[in-house]
Amino acid sequence: MKVRLATVCTLIAILLLLGACSSGATVEVSCDDFTEQQHISKSVEVSTGETLTVTLCSNATTGFQWVESAQVSDKGVLRQTGQEFIAPGEEDGEPPAPGTAGRQQWTFEALRKGTTEVSMEYSHPWEGGEKGVWTFTLTVVVK
Numbered sequence: 001m002k003v004r005l006a007t008v009c010t011l012i013a014i015l016l017l018l019g020a021c022s023s024g025a026t027v028e029v030s031c032d033d034f035t036e037q038q039h040i041s042k043s044v045e046v047s048t049g050e051t052l053t054v055t056l057c058s059n060a061t062t063g064f065q066w067v068e069s070a071q072v073s074d075k076g077v078l079r080q081t082g083q084e085f086i087a088p089g090e091e092d093g094e095p096p097a098p099g100t101a102g103r104q105q106w107t108f109e110a111l112r113k114g115t116t117e118v119s120m121e122y123s124h125p126w127e128g129g130e131k132g133v134w135t136f137t138l139t140v141v142v143k
Helices: 002-021 031-036
Strands: 025-029 039-046 051-058 078-086 102-110 114-123 134-142
Touching: 025 039, 031 051, 051 078, 051 114, 051 134, 102 134
Parallel strands: 025 051, 039 134
Antiparallel strands: 051 102, 078 102, 114 134
């Protein structure tokens, strides 16, 4: 019993240390947030060298999609390193109900100290489609 308790305590301590050592910031906006307010602005602080992850609600069944490349006002301060769509149910392995929203996720690297603005637009991608139905603007301060 004592060995099992010691093992569990050790695992908990390791997990806590890993969580404390994680480098980066995360900003997430849900579909409910966008339903209440179509144009959302936030701000975040990160340190040089850290990763920033931005996750926004996205529902491909509506025909709308977020831009793949975010607009970054100062690319010397922040650089986009990735972008992916996360389908609903991918986390838990359960099949989602038809029409369930997923998430669009961008990753960025903080390159140097400064302030920059990141913006994304949720639109119909085809010519003549609705543009900017939802917008997201993030002020990023790199320290």
